[in-house]
Amino acid sequence: MKVYILGGGPTGLAITHGLSENCDIKFVLFESEFLIGGMSKTISWGKDSRHDFGPHKIFTLDKGLMKRVKEILSEKEWLIHPKQSSIYIQKHFLPYPPSPFSLFFLYGPLVFVSMVKDYFYARVKSLFKTKSPNTFEEDLTFRFGKGLYETLFKPIALKLWGNPSKLDVKLSKSRVQNPTLFEIISKLLKMRKTSHFEALNFYYPKGGLQRVWEAIYEKTKRQGEYLLGQEVTSLSIKDNRVVTILYKDRITNKENEIIVNSDDFVFSTLPLPLLPKLLGDAVPDATKEKINKIVQLNDLILVFFKINKPSLLNECWVFVPDLEIVFHRLSEQESFDPEMTLENSIVCCEIMSNEMRPMSQYSDEWLIETAKKGLEKMGYKDFSIIEQKLIRLPASYPVFQPGFEPILKEILDELDRFSNFRTIGRQGSFNYIGTMDAMDIGYGAIEWLINEKASGEVWKKERERTNYYPVLD
Numbered sequence: 001m002k003v004y005i006l007g008g009g010p011t012g013l014a015i016t017h018g019l020s021e022n023c024d025i026k027f028v029l030f031e032s033e034f035l036i037g038g039m040s041k042t043i044s045w046g047k048d049s050r051h052d053f054g055p056h057k058i059f060t061l062d063k064g065l066m067k068r069v070k071e072i073l074s075e076k077e078w079l080i081h082p083k084q085s086s087i088y089i090q091k092h093f094l095p096y097p098p099s100p101f102s103l104f105f106l107y108g109p110l111v112f113v114s115m116v117k118d119y120f121y122a123r124v125k126s127l128f129k130t131k132s133p134n135t136f137e138e139d140l141t142f143r144f145g146k147g148l149y150e151t152l153f154k155p156i157a158l159k160l161w162g163n164p165s166k167l168d169v170k171l172s173k174s175r176v177q178n179p180t181l182f183e184i185i186s187k188l189l190k191m192r193k194t195s196h197f198e199a200l201n202f203y204y205p206k207g208g209l210q211r212v213w214e215a216i217y218e219k220t221k222r223q224g225e226y227l228l229g230q231e232v233t234s235l236s237i238k239d240n241r242v243v244t245i246l247y248k249d250r251i252t253n254k255e256n257e258i259i260v261n262s263d264d265f266v267f268s269t270l271p272l273p274l275l276p277k278l279l280g281d282a283v284p285d286a287t288k289e290k291i292n293k294i295v296q297l298n299d300l301i302l303v304f305f306k307i308n309k310p311s312l313l314n315e316c317w318v319f320v321p322d323l324e325i326v327f328h329r330l331s332e333q334e335s336f337d338p339e340m341t342l343e344n345s346i347v348c349c350e351i352m353s354n355e356m357r358p359m360s361q362y363s364d365e366w367l368i369e370t371a372k373k374g375l376e377k378m379g380y381k382d383f384s385i386i387e388q389k390l391i392r393l394p395a396s397y398p399v400f401q402p403g404f405e406p407i408l409k410e411i412l413d414e415l416d417r418f419s420n421f422r423t424i425g426r427q428g429s430f431n432y433i434g435t436m437d438a439m440d441i442g443y444g445a446i447e448w449l450i451n452e453k454a455s456g457e458v459w460k461k462e463r464e465r466t467n468y469y470p471v472l473d
C-alpha cells in the first residue's frame with residue numbers, strides 16, 4: 001500500500017508525520033509550490049529577515065494534539081508568549097476581547113448603559129427562544145444584544161466576509177465564543193484572567209512555523225517522496241477508484257503520470273472547487289452545481305512593510321474594524337520571534353476582499369499606499385519604510401452562506417463514494433480552520449486509514465468530529 005497526498009500544507013504534512021509515527025507505509029506528496037507549509041509557511045525576505053504568511057499562533061485546547069505537535073521540535077525550540085491583542089475602535093486601542101471597563105471609558109456612561117441593557121434584554125429573551133438563529137447577525141444580536149453587535153461584531157464582519165445578514169450562523173458560532181455571566185463577573189472582579197476558550201499564552205517555534213514543517217520533512221523523508229513544484233492536473237477514475245494521478249512539473253511543464261494501485265489511497269487537500277476540473281466527468285453535474293452554489297472564497301491580500309525600527313506595535317496583533325482603514329488586522333513578526341527580523345521589523349497588514357469591499361480590483365501600488373495611510377491614521381509614526389511587498393492569496397478565505405451546511409455534507413458524501421479517495425483540510429473540505437485544526441484533521445485521517453478504513457460509518461464520524469473547531473482569539 002502507498003498513500004498519495006495532494007498538497008503539502010499542515011493537513012498534508014500531518015499525514016506524513018502521522019504515517020511515520022504509526023507504520024512504515026510509503027507515501028508520495030505532491031506540492032505545486034517549491035516550499036512545503038501551504039498557507040502556514042515562513043518565507044525569507046532578504047538576507048536577514050523571515051516572516052510567516054500573516055500571524056500564526058500555535059494554540060489548541062486539545063492537550064494531546066498540543067503535546068504531539070510540540071514534540072516535533074525539542075522543548076528549547078519553542079517560544080511561549082503571552083497573548084497580547086487589541087482592537088482599534090474610534091481611534092482607541094482596547095484590549096481584545098474588550099472588557100466592560102474599556103467599553104465604559106470609550107463610549108461613556110449613556111451608550112454603555114444602553115449596551116448593558118441590550119445585553120441583558122437579549123439574555124432574558126434567549127430563555128424564551130422559540131427558533132434558532134440562522135445568520136451571523138441573528139446569532140450575535142441574540143447572544144450579545146443590538147448595541148454590542150452593532151459596535152463590535154458588525155464592522156469586523158463587513159470588512160472580513162461581507163454582509164453579516166447573509167452569513168451562516170456557523171461563522172459566528174465558531175469565531176465568537178460566549179462567556180458565561182460568571183466568567184464576565186469573575187473577570188471584572190479580577191478573580192480570573194481569562195474565559196475557558198481564550199488563549200492566554202501561545203506557542204511559537206523559534207525561527208518561524210517553517211521549522212515545524214522542516215522537522216516533519218526530516219523525520220519522514222526516508223519513508224516517502226516529497227515532489228515539490230509539481231502541480232496535480234488530473235485524476236482519473238475507474239470502478240469508483242482513483243487509478244492515475246497526472247501532474248505537471250512547474251519548471252519544465254512536462255507532464256507525468258503515476259498509477260495508483262488497487263490497495264493505494266489518495267488524500268487531497270487541494271481546493272474543493274478544483275475537484276470537478278481534476279476529476280472531470282466522474283463528478284456528477286449535480287455535485288458540480290452544488291460546489292458552484294455554496295463554495296464562496298474571498299481573496300486575501302497581505303501587505304508587508306519592512307521598517308527601520310526593531311518594533312512598532314505593542315501587541316502581537318490588532319483587529320481593525322474601522323471601515324476607513326483598508327486592513328482588518330495588523331501584526332508584527334517581531335512579537336512572535338524577535339530574532340526573525342533582528343534590527344528591522346516586519347509589519348503585516350491583512351486586507352480582505354469581499355463582495356461589499358472588492359479590494360482585489362485595486363493595483364498593488366494603490367493597496368500599499370492605502371495600507372501606509374492606515375498605519376498613519378492609527379497614529380504609528382517615527383518609522384520609515386525600508387522595503388514593501390504584497391502577496392495575493394486568491395480564493396483563500398471561506399465565506400459561509402446561510403444554509404450551506406447540508407449541501408456541503410451532500411457534496412462530501414458524494415465525493416466520499418470514491419473508495420480510495422478523500423478530500424480533507426481547510427480548502428479540501430471548505431472548512432474554516434487554523435493550522436492546528438488542519439494538523440488534527442491530517443492525523444485523524446491517517447489513523448482512520450490505518451485502523452478503520454473498511455468502515456464507512458467510522459469515516460462519517462471522523463467527518464463529524466472535524467467539522468467544527470472553535471476559533472480561539
Ligand SMILES: Cc1cc2nc3c(=O)[nH]c(=O)nc-3n(C[C@H](O)[C@H](O)[C@H](O)COP(=O)(O)OP(=O)(O)OC[C@H]3O[C@@H](n4cnc5c(N)ncnc54)[C@H](O)[C@@H]3O)c2cc1C
Nearest residue numbers: 007009010011032038039054056057232425426433434435
Ligand atoms: C494570513 C493568514 C493568517 C492565518 N492565521 C492563522 C492563525 O493565526 N492561526 C491558525 O491556526 N491558522 C491561521 N491561518 C490558517 C492556516 O494557515 C490554515 O488553516 C492552514 O494552512 C490550512 O492547511 P491545509 O493544509 O488544509 O491547506 P493549505 O495550507 O492551503 O495547503 C494546501 C496546499 O495545497 C497546495 N496545492 C494547491 N493546489 C495544488 C495542486 N493542483 N497541486 C499540488 N499542490 C497544490 C497549495 O500550494 C498548498 O501548499 C492563517 C492563514 C492565513 C493565510
